Amino acid sequence: MTNLSLLTDDKVISDEAKELAEQAIKLKQKSSDFDIREFPTELIVDKYTRPIPEIDNKTELFMPEYQREFKWSIKQQSEFIESVITDLPIPYIYVADVSDGDNEGRIEIIDGSQRIRTIARFLNNMFELESLTLVPELNGFKFKDLKGSRQLRLKRKTIRFIELIGVDEEARRQIFYRLNSGGVTLNPMEIRFGTNDGEFLLFLQELAKDEKFKRLCPISQGRIRNREYEEMLLRFFAYRFDMESYVKEVRSFLTNFMAKMNGKYIYKEGESKIIFDQVHFRNVFEEMLNFVDNNFEPLYFKKSIKNISVPRIRFEALSVGVSLALSSGQPIFKENIPEWLNSDIFSTLTDSDASNSIPKLKDRTFYVVNNLLNLPWQPSSTAFIKSLAGKSVIPFLEQGPDEEEVGIRGDQYDLF
Incomplete structure (x- = not known):
C-alpha cells in the first residue's frame, strides 16, 4: 500500500497555528439565519412595483445599487416565462431582510433580479413571447392573450425564495459577487485599486476623505468599506470629462477612463485624448461641491431629508449636471431649483432601478443641466417617454429595442 504521507509535504502545522486559523474563520463567518419562502408571481410583482406611502413610496422588494442592469433579451425572457408556465424547475431567488439604514424592513434582491423583472414585465403585458421551441404555440402572446384560467394559474404559480436574515450590507455584496462571478469576491472598484494604481487613484482616495463631500453626500458604513466614495468620484469625473466615450457597459467604461487618467490606456485611432x-x-x-452646498440645502445630494445614504444614480445626475451647467459659461437659473429638485420627474429619472443606458444617463444628467440653464428639456429614452406621457407607471421595467434606446433627440444632449 502506498504511504500517502510520502506524497505530501512533511510540514507540520502547530496546534497554535490551527487555533489561530480557527479563530480567523469564525471572525470572517457571517452569522445569519434564513427562511425558505414561496411567493406567488402576482405577489412578487406587487412587492416589486407597488409604492408604499409609509416608506416614502418605495417598494418592498428592491434592487441594490451593486446589482447589474436588466440585460435579458426578449428571447431569454420568453424562455423563462415558458419555463414557469410549463412547470420546469426554477432556481431559488436569494433575497435579504434589510435590518438598518434607509431600507430597513425592505427586501433586497441579492440574486434573481433578471427573473423578477421578467415576471413583472410579462404580467404587465410589456413584451410578447418569441422564439419558443417547447411550446411554439405561445409565440406572439402577451399575458393578456392567455386564457383567463391560464392567467389565474400563472399569477398564483409560486417561486421559491431564500430570505437571509441578519446579514449586513458587506455580506450581501459578497454573496452577490460569489453567486455571479464564480467566486470572485472583489467589487469593480477594488479590482481597479489593484490594477490601475497611479496618480489618479491617489487623487480619488484623497478626495474621498473631503469632509464637505461626506457631509453633502452621506453613505452607509458598508458602502464606505466597499470604496463607494471612490467609485462615485470616478463616475463623476468619467461622465463629466468623457461621457461621449461611454457606449453600453459601465464597468469597462470606468476602467478605461481610470487607465486613461493613469496613462495606461492605448488610444484607438480617432479617440480624443484626455489628460489628467x-x-x-x-x-x-x-x-460643483460649493454650488450644491450653497443652493441645494437642506437635501444637497439626498432624495429626502430623512435619507441617510445617497443613491449613486442621484449623485451622478446632480454632480455631473451641475458641473456641466457651470462650465457652459451661461447664466445659472436658481429660482426654480427646489421645484425640479423635488419633482416627481427627477425622482423617476433617478429611481434606484434606473439603468445606465445612454439615453437614460443623458436624460437625467441634462434634466439637471437644462433646468439650471433655464432651457427646455424632453426625454429621449423609450422608458421615460412612456412614463412621462402617462403610458407607463413602471418605467424601470420598460425595455425598448436597441434602436429605440439610441433616443429620438440625441442631439439635444451635445456636451459643451
Missing part, C-alpha cells in the same frame, strides 16, 4: 490635470480636476470638483 490634477489642479483642474480639483477645481471642477470643488466648484
Whole structure:
C-alpha cells in the first residue's frame, strides 16, 4: 500500500497555528439565519412595483445599487416565462431582510433580479413571447392573450425564495459577487485599486476623505468599506470629462477612463485624448461641491431629508449636471431649483432601478443641466417617454429595442 504521507509535504502545522486559523474563520463567518419562502408571481410583482406611502413610496422588494442592469433579451425572457408556465424547475431567488439604514424592513434582491423583472414585465403585458421551441404555440402572446384560467394559474404559480436574515450590507455584496462571478469576491472598484494604481487613484482616495463631500453626500458604513466614495468620484469625473466615450457597459467604461487618467490606456485611432490635470480636476470638483452646498440645502445630494445614504444614480445626475451647467459659461437659473429638485420627474429619472443606458444617463444628467440653464428639456429614452406621457407607471421595467434606446433627440444632449 502506498504511504500517502510520502506524497505530501512533511510540514507540520502547530496546534497554535490551527487555533489561530480557527479563530480567523469564525471572525470572517457571517452569522445569519434564513427562511425558505414561496411567493406567488402576482405577489412578487406587487412587492416589486407597488409604492408604499409609509416608506416614502418605495417598494418592498428592491434592487441594490451593486446589482447589474436588466440585460435579458426578449428571447431569454420568453424562455423563462415558458419555463414557469410549463412547470420546469426554477432556481431559488436569494433575497435579504434589510435590518438598518434607509431600507430597513425592505427586501433586497441579492440574486434573481433578471427573473423578477421578467415576471413583472410579462404580467404587465410589456413584451410578447418569441422564439419558443417547447411550446411554439405561445409565440406572439402577451399575458393578456392567455386564457383567463391560464392567467389565474400563472399569477398564483409560486417561486421559491431564500430570505437571509441578519446579514449586513458587506455580506450581501459578497454573496452577490460569489453567486455571479464564480467566486470572485472583489467589487469593480477594488479590482481597479489593484490594477490601475497611479496618480489618479491617489487623487480619488484623497478626495474621498473631503469632509464637505461626506457631509453633502452621506453613505452607509458598508458602502464606505466597499470604496463607494471612490467609485462615485470616478463616475463623476468619467461622465463629466468623457461621457461621449461611454457606449453600453459601465464597468469597462470606468476602467478605461481610470487607465486613461493613469496613462495606461492605448488610444484607438480617432479617440480624443484626455489628460489628467490634477489642479483642474480639483477645481471642477470643488466648484460643483460649493454650488450644491450653497443652493441645494437642506437635501444637497439626498432624495429626502430623512435619507441617510445617497443613491449613486442621484449623485451622478446632480454632480455631473451641475458641473456641466457651470462650465457652459451661461447664466445659472436658481429660482426654480427646489421645484425640479423635488419633482416627481427627477425622482423617476433617478429611481434606484434606473439603468445606465445612454439615453437614460443623458436624460437625467441634462434634466439637471437644462433646468439650471433655464432651457427646455424632453426625454429621449423609450422608458421615460412612456412614463412621462402617462403610458407607463413602471418605467424601470420598460425595455425598448436597441434602436429605440439610441433616443429620438440625441442631439439635444451635445456636451459643451
